[in-house]
Amino acid sequence: MEFSSKLLENAVYEMSQLPGIGKRTALRLVLHLLKQPEERTNMLSDALMSLRSNINFCATCHNISDTILCEICSNTKRDESLVCVVEDIRDVMAIENTSQYNGLYHVLGGKISPMEGVGPQDLNINSLIRRVKEGQVSELIFALSSTMEGDTTNFYIYKQLEGLDVTTSTIARGISVGDELEYADEVTLGRSILNRVPFESSIKAN
Amino acid sequence: MEFSSKLLENAVYEMSQLPGIGKRTALRLVLHLLKQPEERTNMLSDALMSLRSNINFCATCHNISDTILCEICSNTKRDESLVCVVEDIRDVMAIENTSQYNGLYHVLGGKISPMEGVGPQDLNINSLIRRVKEGQVSELIFALSSTMEGDTTNFYIYKQLEGLDVTTSTIARGISVGDELEYADEVTLGRSILNRVPFESSIKAN
Structure with missing residues (x-):
């Protein structure tokens, strides 16, 4: 892909480093940003940089959190x-x-x-x-x-x-709720049979 | 989608504003950046911001260019x-x-x-x-x-x-009607350029 601008080429290259984003998609995304007001790009960049530099992981469970202990770990009702x-x-x-x-x-x-x-x-x-x-x-x-x-x-x-x-x-591994048995793979269906649960408890779960 | 962190939520929101990027994809991209060294995020942000603020369009043809006239317009051989x-x-x-x-x-x-x-x-x-x-x-x-x-x-x-x-x-519409130029193969698109037809006859063709 030949670019008429080094700045454009650089932005497309960096964008295409993200997983699942190829060069063409990257170009489309970058050109979209160019059509939007400049503040959109700044907000995206700021959000990414501020997340990356201020990111904190819960000291107990390693979930992403803005506080030392995450909301789940600090919830006394859990x-x-x-x-x-x-x-x-x-x-x-x-x-x-x-x-x-x-x-x-x-x-x-x-x-x-x-x-x-x-x-x-x-x-x-x-x-x-x-x-x-x-x-x-x-x-x-x-x-x-x-x-x-x-x-x-x-x-x-x-x-x-x-x-x-x-x-x-x-x-528990089994076939999904609502799935047809006919389309389930054998391993999953086999696991569903082996790990069957009492009927009473399946009624309560619904 | 419930987020454990405002910073994360904000980054995912901004990412999901891009065309074709839903919330789930945005989350995947943002978490990928978190796993990478911090400089990757900075390079992406810098590339986008510097493109957006220093972008220049060719004074003649409006192509994206780093110079006043783009490479194509300033090429005397064309x-x-x-x-x-x-x-x-x-x-x-x-x-x-x-x-x-x-x-x-x-x-x-x-x-x-x-x-x-x-x-x-x-x-x-x-x-x-x-x-x-x-x-x-x-x-x-x-x-x-x-x-x-x-x-x-x-x-x-x-x-x-x-x-x-x-x-x-x-x-010439060697390429199928309704297709975008961007996705056409080079031979077909090249043929289309060589076989251009007078505009009047293209009106009649419709």
């Missing part, structure tokens, strides 16, 4: 004995949206992935073990994605917990 | 008597990529669109008529997209040219 282990803050948001969970979280910041050079030391695992050792946590709920990396991470943490007084569980 | 009228600079880039065109351009900055409140006075039409009146242009090639807005714009300019000594043509 159950401190339950900790749900998730990959990143999008998972926290997804679970919070269900309004079905009243415990706390622990954001790992990723999964163990030798292919991508992510080892246990790159994740917030030590602070999780520390939380468990402090004694207030009675159950850890693993809610990582069920990929090989997710399973590896679950297992690594599980091994680290040996000898500690804590229950571990994983979120 | 044919000054040919002017190709396009909607925006992406079209200039697309036509330049074909290497089939040796004339100059005129970037209108949009199309006449009453629906979107874009009238002739919002486009670089007056300066185009001025260029023609100055006498060096012998042929105008209309290369707007073949939508109703594009046709309206072509026709408006054509009317303004009455009594002036200039030939008009439109690029």
Whole structure:
């Protein structure tokens, strides 16, 4: 792609460094900003820079927060004995949206992935073990994605917990509510059968 | 979507103002920036702001340029008597990529669109008529997209040219009607430039 302006080329290049944004999309976005009032660009730039330089992670669960402890960790109405282990803050948001969970979280910041050079030391695992050792946590709920990396991470943490007084569980895997059995993949459907729940409790959940 | 941080919410909001970027994508992009070194965010912000505040448009053809006259207008090897009228600079880039065109351009900055409140006075039409009146242009090639807005714009300019000594043509529609120039392959687009037809006959064809 040939650019008539170095400034334009530079802006498109930087924009195309974002995941899923190719050169053409980047050019479209940049030209859109050029058509908008200058203050739009300034507001976008300021918002990104101020987030990046003032960003704070909750000292306990590593969720993004503007305060030292996040709103969830500092909420005394939540159950401190339950900790749900998730990959990143999008998972926290997804679970919070269900309004079905009243415990706390622990954001790992990723999964163990030798292919991508992510080892246990790159994740917030030590602070999780520390939380468990402090004694207030009675159950850890693993809610990582069920990929090989997710399973590896679950297992690594599980091994680290040996000898500690804590229950571990994983979120139920089954076919989605409203899905047709016919279209479900075999592994998921198999898991749904194995992990069946008493009918009475499924009535209460609705 | 509930955010645990105002800074995050603000950054996601600003990002989601870009065309084609929804809230979820915006969140993904912003979280990606958070995982990258801080300088990446600064480079993106700086590139956007410096483009927006230092942007310059060629005094003759309104192409984006870092100099008063763009590289194309100031290139003495190009044919000054040919002017190709396009909607925006992406079209200039697309036509330049074909290497089939040796004339100059005129970037209108949009199309006449009453629906979107874009009238002739919002486009670089007056300066185009001025260029023609100055006498060096012998042929105008209309290369707007073949939508109703594009046709309206072509026709408006054509009317303004009455009594002036200039030939008009439109690029041959080797490429499908309704497609954007930007996405056409180079061979087809190059053929379209070579096989341009007199504007009068394109009216008859519709």
